[in-house]
Amino acid sequence: MVSSGNNYKDKVSQLISWGHWFSFFNIIAAMLLGSRYIAHSEWPASLIGQFYLLLSWVGHFGFLVFGFYILILFPASFLIPSQRLMRLFAVLVATTGLTALLLDTHAYETLELHLSPLVWDLLLSGERTELNARWQYLFITVPIVFLLQLVLSEWLWRKLRKLTRKHVGVPIATVFGICFISSHLMYIWADANLYRPITAQRSNFPLSYPMTAKTFMEKHGLLDREEYAERLNAQGVETSEQLRYPLQTMTFDDPGVGKNLLVVVIDGLRSDMVEAETMPYLSAFATQNMQFENHYSSSNENTAGIFGLFYGLPSSYINSARSSNIKPLLVSTLEKRGYQFGLFGGDNLSQDPIYTDAIFNGLALEEMASTDQDAETVDNWASWLKSEKTTAPWFSYIELSSVQNFEEGGDYSPTFEPSLGSKNVSGQNTNLILKNSYRNAAHFIDEQLIRIFDHLVNQQLMDDTIVIITANHGTEFNETGSNSWGANSNYSQYQLKVPLVIHWPGSVSSVSSKLTSHLDIAPTLMESLLNTTTPATAYSSGNSLFSNSTKRRWILSGNEKDIVMIQPKSTTVIDKYGNYTVYDQDYQRLDSAKPKLSTLMQAMHEMKRFYKID
Template structure:
């Protein structure tokens, strides 16, 4: 098409018409590149999930490209007078857009994240890694994209009159609009009714923010908020991916049947690491001194559910929602079941945390002993006595697995009729004095820990008296710690920050025929499963098939440099000198060893790359 000196209005009209068609072909190009997200995320199994993905693929990329046109190219059509200059500008914008899309695809395939502050930090880091080397190769294709855009621009300009006569613009726009609106309507319904094949796709594409309308639906009687919350609590978070766990079947050593040690796991909820001392918990401390004591042990989260998950699955807390949604039982529990272990499950609150009955213990909870609802300190005493009775009545020829969950430390504010050597506490008149708040709460917490210590001491004595300790592995730990604002950030209790007060917990391990030892190396709840699978159950398959942890008794020779924690919202990397927290939007914060934020702190690329790999390894096993 030759410019014949049309008026300004005619030139603008031509450029707008050209811009529409140029944008349409760029939508097609973006959709073709977008198939990489679908290949990476997988094809849904249900018809509605497949329909939603198809509608989103068409509607979302149509919206993204058309938004760029409306916001940038369309206004420029009125400002830039020359059609050649205007087309060059549009080509540059399109080239930049497709290049950014390629970078996002690479980040999604490599880290399973879209472009965000963390990804840019990783890409622009000066560290020499394979990722930095590979992503720079992407810019080799930028000239090719630029040339293709020029060719597309020229072809559309020459064919503009013929394309305009086809009058297919309205039908094409209608298809994109219906797909865009339809995808959001489907997601509104899926979000309200917790339909996971749809909600699990909410982050498949870049800059994707599917619509929700729970408040609107509630206002017009289409949704019962209380019923919705109850269903959500029951089912867990539904926007989770399908995991493959374990990655492959595990095998056992030829002499595995000769391993028949009993296993007792004691979970003292909310017990922080510094409670393990001769003053607050003297009997547990004595028990630790005669066995294996881990000085720097960390839970997988500051949250109860994710902490329990990490202990039994050996996987980071980010996988918890997927396992919970699918009702996926831990390999450790399945193995104990297959080896005909007798199960004895005792909890002061009857395993009220959904992670227990949805995935960890499942059918085994049908045989768990139930206790009357009462004060935590009484329930703890009752549960400990019931465990002791069950162990003494067990068939000595059959190995057993027992789990004891104690709640007095978590519910320390309730107090109880037990010895309270630490004063002033909540039962003291000084408890109402504002200046003593932290001291009063901490003393009440110490008193609860002191009481639990008495229960544990009596339990250990009983096990030793009846000869059970000689053939029983005993693990004492906690799901997370507790803070009393020691960081000065107005943080109390748990699930408020990722300081050592909330993440670091005790770990005491009694292993028959092992000499007492103190292990200074950093350990994690992730390490419990591989330790038991290898050293107790004689699994000879690589631990990488079923866990992110390592055998705790090998850490002294090969200490880890960092510990992974967090949940579905945050990624937490704990190192001796700093803690790095990355939220789900890619924003990161770096704290020193005292959990003081370092404004100039930067994440370590090599470590974060290992972390990202571990967080997606069981979602995408084909990449191993």
């Protein structure tokens, strides 16, 4: 029994020693494959960034392979009694791991994504995509990898005693350990100081999760969160990719139709508020003009929603537009045509960088009249309109914020009760109170719209003015049952679906149920107001609202982190790592649903199409 016990102990000891050396050589193999990530990624601009790259390359793949050894092969050394069977098992594990790494490098080079549910579905879907067409050739290498692993396994077993005598295991482990720990410590420093040559490498390698310590540093007074957020936003602009916008030289048939243009954006107004009880005037106005009932904002938050409205581009390009100081083609073309500008709204208009650094960049500040009260905003606009004596056409932008700020109340009488500020609301349904307060604000805005159109009618401008009424995003009152309130918390229709009513002189009233987007407004105006002959694909991700093209299958929304693909019966959300979730029309998750993957590829391509190619 003692002999048997010693024999088992010796076998396990030999297998563990062999496993260490087997893992070491697979670390080297993984590092060699990992060099493909380095070749395809942005090369660090500083010596410190390059030094970090070297440390993380050695430390990460050393930790990754050794981690799989600890989790799989080390326990198996005690459970599999036969050394031949154990070595075969190790060869199969190593072959699987290196094959997965090879596939991951291919996905990274093709899509700039690591293996994820989206990538796997692309690989296994059977659809004819670039990734799908080429990945199968990679499996030709699988038998080669397997044979090489068998040779390595046998060679190490024969040389095990000789290798053991060298006593180099501890120094090698120490090198990998130092590289791993040092790379994480360097990343903690880089993250706190927003040192981009290091932080830009965060997602270069698969299963890479560099350590940060912001909470610890903030607790000990080493980091100011607000100041950090400001620096992070500024860096996102400074380091963004350069826009190629438009993709070709713009051409025009003539100077355009010369109509005035008024755009009214109601902050936070969802589409179902345009009905006879809540907004009777806008509802009646919509029936007399063009109404788009299935219209979606380009985002569920203000900045990205406004960006999509003016640029006709997805929100992934926001920082690039800001860093390049590129105005929307719509605005720059209106300037060139001699349009007079009148810009009116709350503090958001003069403080939000999307206006000051991008959309209205370079316009005289005195043209931006700001106030916190929407009634006063309309008064300021009316005074400007009355004093506008030139014969040149004008462009006016009005942003109304009472709906978004409904919880703060306002100088208007409540129409729907109970609401915030009402007496005896205790015991009432909170959702009902909030919804009524929201409707009260929308009703007040409806009255301001009456005033706006009265001024246009009184000055006989209706026949010479294109009017667009819409919103930057919607507002939810937990209709999805996911504890979502307000905006910027999910991509349901309550937060994305907004009204779009257009008065276009000479057009007949109509109601359109086709799928439309904020990205469609810029090409509509460029084609039908300014008469460009350049195709919309050269400067926008949208189509003209007046286009007779075939029914579209999807439209884009989202923000800087997520791509949202809206289809007639579903909404697909894709994060920056390639993970996706499909929801139905009521924004309930569909666990078994999968979108058409070639369509997903088209959407992802659209998010990068306007970047400059080096």
